[in-house]
Amino acid sequence: MILFRRVLLAAMAMLITAPIFAQGEMGAEAQNAVLITGSNRGIGFEFVKQYSDLGWLVIATTRNPDSAEELNAYAADHDNVVVERLDLLDHEGIDALAAKYKDQPIDVLLNNAGLMKGPEKSQMVGTIDYDEFIRTYRINVMGPLKVSEAFYPNVKKSDHKLMAALTTGKGKRGIPVPGFSLYKTSKASLDAMQLEIALRWTRQGLRVVTLLPGRVLTHGETDAGGTNAIPIEESVAGMIKVMDEFPIELTGTTVQWDGELIQ
Numbered sequence: 717m718i719l720f721r722r723v724l725l726a727a728m729a730m731l732i733t734a735p736i737f738a739q740g741e742m743g744a745e746a747q748n749a750v751l752i753t754g755s756n757r758g759i760g761f762e763f764v765k766q767y768s769d770l771g772w773l774v775i776a777t778t779r780n781p782d783s784a785e786e787l788n789a790y791a792a793d794h795d796n797v798v799v800e801r802l803d804l805l806d807h808e809g810i811d812a813l814a815a816k817y818k819d820q821p822i823d824v825l826l827n828n829a830g831l832m833k834g835p836e837k838s839q840m841v842g843t844i845d846y847d848e849f850i851r852t853y854r855i856n857v858m859g860p861l862k863v864s865e866a867f868y869p870n871v872k873k874s875d876h877k878l879m880a881a882l883t884t885g886k887g888k889r890g891i892p893v894p895g896f897s898l899y900k901t902s903k904a905s906l907d908a909m910q911l912e913i914a915l916r917w918t919r920q921g922l923r924v925v926t927l928l929p930g931r932v933l934t935h936g937e938t939d940a941g942g943t944n945a946i947p948i949e950e951s952v953a954g955m956i957k958v959m960d961e962f963p964i965e966l967t968g969t970t971v972q973w974d975g976e977l978i979q
């Protein structure tokens with residue numbers, strides 16, 4: 717946390733000619749835009765609500781808009797929220813959505829969606845289900861990469877130029893029990909892929925951050941393990957702040973919801 721703040725201050729001083737915009741300081745003419753995957757529930761839906769409250773145009777994507785009742789009801793009440801279909805397994809569909817929005821700058825591309833489950837035998841070494849292995853990697857690694865490739869031109873032409881993805885586990889200190897191997901290793905691959913994206917596009921002015929939301933109880937769990945769960949509103953507000961302040965010098969790194977830089 718302290719390290720991140722120190723680096724942030726130094727970076728902000730260096731960026732005196734290219735200031736990072738605070739929300740609401742963009743001028744009346746430009747409406748910031750965010751595209752969020754997995755918007756229909758959990759952390760994704762909370763991102764929709766908080767970015768909508770900030771006055772951003774929210775392109776709220778979900779793999780099945782027809783059954784996204786809460787999201788559709790929310791969008792019906794909020795002019796700045798539009799619901800679109802995006803399935804991470806459907807690359808043609810992703811390209812078609814990018815073509816539909818080809819003239820729309822996207823300030824923040826938020827790869828939130830993921831297959832998050834376990835513990836289960838199919839993810840346990842000794843009884844790995846290899847079909848599930850492929851499906852998990854297609855959703856958690858190839859999907860976000862395809863979204864980043866498809867919407868790169870939109871991000872490049874925006875003011876904020878930020879690509880983010882949600883990961884899990886503090887580096888090597890991931891979920892410390894068996895039964896989550898596909899989830900954990902797919903997210904480790906996502907982390908590595910984020911670094912590749914940063915290597916490729918930081919010279920074009922893009923900022924690439926991988927976000928750690930903390931433990932957020934999105935599946936109806938109770939906090940039986942103790943006190944380490946974070947209220948969803950707090951986690952999402954923290955991640956929005958991290959993205960808003962994220963300096964290009966830190967591109968490719970992972971930052972927790974509260975600003976702690978993860979090494």
Ligand SMILES: NC(=O)c1ccc[n+]([C@@H]2O[C@H](COP(=O)([O-])OP(=O)(O)OC[C@H]3O[C@@H](n4cnc5c(N)ncnc54)[C@H](OP(=O)(O)O)[C@@H]3O)[C@@H](O)[C@H]2O)c1
Nearest residue numbers: 754758759779803804828829830832882883884931932934
């Ligand atoms: N909650 C936590 O404690 C925690 C901790 C660390 C990291 N994360 C990460 O944070 C992100 C959000 O977490 P969450 O708790 O909100 O997860 P969640 O409640 O399980 O929601 C997952 C979202 O991803 C969507 N999704 C799944 N497969 C998809 C596909 N093929 N195409 C498009 N969307 C798909 C789901 O859509 P459907 O409703 O259609 O299935 C849902 O909207 C995930 O990437 C997760 O790994 C969460």
